[in-house]
Amino acid sequence: MEAIISSSSCVFYRFLTTKDKFHTFIDAKYEVCQPDDTNENNDTNNETKESSVEEPQVKKLKWDPEDKKRLRGQNKSRPHRKPTMYEEKPLCVSVIQGNRKCFYGDKCKFHHVVADYMASKPPDIGDSCHLFDTFGKCQYGLSCRFGKTHTTADFQTLEKADVMKTYENRTPVKNSLTKDLQNSLRKRQVSFKKSEDYLKTFSNYKDKTEPKTLISEMSIATMTHKPMSMQPDATVCSAKRQISPEKPPAIKTAGPLTDVDVVRLRSCEKKQVDFRDKLYLAPLTTCGNLPFRRVCKRFGADITCGEMAMCTNLLQGQQSEWALLKRHESEDIFGVQVEGCFPDTMTRCAELINNHAQVDFVDINSGCPIDLVYKKGGGCGLMARTRKFEQIVKGMNYVLDVPLTVKIRTGVHEKSNIAHKLIPELKNWGVSMITLHGRSREQRYTKLADWDYINTCAELASPVPLFGNGDILSYEDAVKAKDTGVSGIMIARGALIKPWIFTEIKESRHWDISSTERLDMLKDFTNFGLEHWGSDTRGVEKTRNFLLEWLSFMCRYIPVGLLERVPQKINERPPYYMGRNYLESLMASQNVGDWVRISEMLLGPVPKNFNFLPKHKANSYK
Numbered sequence: 001m002e003a004i005i006s007s008s009s010c011v012f013y014r015f016l017t018t019k020d021k022f023h024t025f026i027d028a029k030y031e032v033c034q035p036d037d038t039n040e041n042n043d044t045n046n047e048t049k050e051s052s053v054e055e056p057q058v059k060k061l062k063w064d065p066e067d068k069k070r071l072r073g074q075n076k077s078r079p080h081r082k083p084t085m086y087e088e089k090p091l092c093v094s095v096i097q098g099n100r101k102c103f104y105g106d107k108c109k110f111h112h113v114v115a116d117y118m119a120s121k122p123p124d125i126g127d128s129c130h131l132f133d134t135f136g137k138c139q140y141g142l143s144c145r146f147g148k149t150h151t152t153a154d155f156q157t158l159e160k161a162d163v164m165k166t167y168e169n170r171t172p173v174k175n176s177l178t179k180d181l182q183n184s185l186r187k188r189q190v191s192f193k194k195s196e197d198y199l200k201t202f203s204n205y206k207d208k209t210e211p212k213t214l215i216s217e218m219s220i221a222t223m224t225h226k227p228m229s230m231q232p233d234a235t236v237c238s239a240k241r242q243i244s245p246e247k248p249p250a251i252k253t254a255g256p257l258t259d260v261d262v263v264r265l266r267s268c269e270k271k272q273v274d275f276r277d278k279l280y281l282a283p284l285t286t287c288g289n290l291p292f293r294r295v296c297k298r299f300g301a302d303i304t305c306g307e308m309a310m311c312t313n314l315l316q317g318q319q320s321e322w323a324l325l326k327r328h329e330s331e332d333i334f335g336v337q338v339e340g341c342f343p344d345t346m347t348r349c350a351e352l353i354n355n356h357a358q359v360d361f362v363d364i365n366s367g368c369p370i371d372l373v374y375k376k377g378g379g380c381g382l383m384a385r386t387r388k389f390e391q392i393v394k395g396m397n398y399v400l401d402v403p404l405t406v407k408i409r410t411g412v413h414e415k416s417n418i419a420h421k422l423i424p425e426l427k428n429w430g431v432s433m434i435t436l437h438g439r440s441r442e443q444r445y446t447k448l449a450d451w452d453y454i455n456t457c458a459e460l461a462s463p464v465p466l467f468g469n470g471d472i473l474s475y476e477d478a479v480k481a482k483d484t485g486v487s488g489i490m491i492a493r494g495a496l497i498k499p500w501i502f503t504e505i506k507e508s509r510h511w512d513i514s515s516t517e518r519l520d521m522l523k524d525f526t527n528f529g530l531e532h533w534g535s536d537t538r539g540v541e542k543t544r545n546f547l548l549e550w551l552s553f554m555c556r557y558i559p560v561g562l563l564e565r566v567p568q569k570i571n572e573r574p575p576y577y578m579g580r581n582y583l584e585s586l587m588a589s590q591n592v593g594d595w596v597r598i599s600e601m602l603l604g605p606v607p608k609n610f611n612f613l614p615k616h617k618a619n620s621y622k
């Protein structure tokens with residue numbers, strides 16, 4: 001290879017087009033792992049205090065602190081700096097919000113004297129504030145890093161009344177956790193009436209406080225909720241009628257009593273979502289945040305899903321976990337993904353989401369391979385714990401008014417696929433859609449997804465829609481995938497590498513996107529990020545961090561105009577090449593220093609002592 005450019009932090013080589021320069025790219029978001037000694041065929045998982053359902057066969061998992069060091073897929077050793085560390089003494093929120101009384105009084109360690117804060121504040125990043133321009137008001141006021149445009153010489157903050165009017169009574173982002181709900185969850189004052197009804201069907205359920213209802217006499221089997229297309233309405237509806245408690249509780253309404261207050265949705269009246277032939281942006285921990293999803297929506301993604309949330313954390317009212325459920329108004333078909341391993345917590349969590357969030361579907365992540373989840377019996381561990389899986393699916397389906405979907409893998413071990421055995425069961429248990437990632441847990445990303453197997457499974461799943469997932473990076477890949485008979489496709493890394501893949505698929509073309517267009521896309525992301533995480537130093541650094549995580553995938557894109565043969569394949573490592581201009585070369589660099597440089601074009605210089613190592617370390621080379 002011939003070195004062309006050499007700068008302090010990066011070296012590019014002219015793209016020599018011999019095939020031998022391509023070698024398999026082993027992506028290991030979650031590193032490749034060995035089969036572990038969990039007994040897959042038994043319910044060998046832990047019973048923790050979170051579960052009140054007795055499971056006599058359950059073997060306790062011993063928590064060995066030494067194991068922590070060995071947890072795979074966590075990348076725990078990477079340097080971690082909280083965005084709060086970048087500002088020594090921020091301005092107190094009480095001052096930002098208009099000099100209201102500081103809750104912490106004398107003990108508050110933040111600035112209260114505006115002039116002192118302004119003297120120590122780092123310089124502004126840009127001349128216009130996206131929040132001020134868009135909403136007519138910047139809630140970060142004096143602490144905004146683009147604040148000059150909306151701050152007067154005597155430190156007053158400005159507002160644009162006419163622009164503000166457009167946003168009156170409009171909430172572009174939904175599903176925030178309210179303080180009231182958080183307090184109720186912490187004090188365990190939230191009612192899980194429907195979940196309790198369901199959980200009482202277990203003969204070994206411990207809650208002795210509630211009198212038994214009709215439900216306890218019913219077999220779980222009668223509670224199966226098959227999608228409308230598969231089951232005559234009468235079967236489902238009569239089962240539902242039986243399980244209502246004999247005396248319904250008094251109805252609380254916030255106005256006159258209407259049908260909506262009295263008549264609950266029957267399972268056959270569950271909200272329906274037409275999943276077929278849609279492009280589904282995969283749930284992506286860390287990278288699939290709300291600003292990134294907004295970018296993908298603009299490029300044509302049809303279905304979006306929140307990052308995986310842990311059901312126990314949601315039930316505890318953890319703010320950071322609830323942030324994963326947030327939905328932007330542009331996300332018209334939006335679901336949330338939850339992970340858990342017990343029927344009681346998963347059922348309650350579904351009821352909580354049903355009652356307090358606006359979602360179109362709820363997805364169970366039974367494909368997650370990471371040790372932290374798998375060893376507890378969650379993620380793809382559930383695929384081998386069919387009894388628990390059944391109870392979870394039926395319980396969640398019972399409490400949800402929206403469809404329940406499931407994401408699975410081919411199986412746990414490489415040479416023993418189990419998805420085909422599970423799919424007929426999932427149909428019977430009543431899931432509304434199945435996504436199949438065509439690789440096993442053991443394989444991670446080392447081999448190509450098995451689309452022949454996905455095809456077989458799609459036939460088995462019919463009439464329940466099955467989405468195929470794995471290795472789609474071009475519209476040709478998508479066409480081939482659809483030909484296998486799947487109802488739709490899910491795209492994960494392909495969207496991170498080139499979010500415009502959705503446009504390419506919809507328009508059946510290769511888009512030789514320019515580096516300026518890509519920079520504009522990154523600019524949109526940073527603006528959405530500032531809206532989402534804030535335009536103060538903390539928000540700017542959070543936005544930068546998520547931008548860098550994304551750039552660690554995006555650098556793998558090779559511009560169409562430079563390819564010897566189209567399309568680029570996901571499992572081929574991009575060779576070193578020189579772009580058609582400086583920016584294109586910079587965007588192709590696999591050096592963290594260059595990603596940081598791109599972030600500086602959009603978000604100003606990094607703070608002192610800044611360091612970054614991507615979470616998904618397979619993508620970081622320096």
Ligand SMILES: Cc1cc2nc3c(=O)[nH]c(=O)nc-3n(C[C@H](O)[C@H](O)[C@H](O)COP(=O)(O)O)c2cc1C
Nearest residue numbers: 029282283284285308365437470471472491492493
């Ligand atoms: C960065 C990253 C984060 C992911 N996070 C999740 C997740 O939260 N939930 C999930 O079900 N799968 C997650 N996955 C797996 C993807 O959804 C998808 O199943 C997998 O990457 C295969 O699709 P692909 O070949 O199109 O990348 C993640 C994958 C990546 C690369």
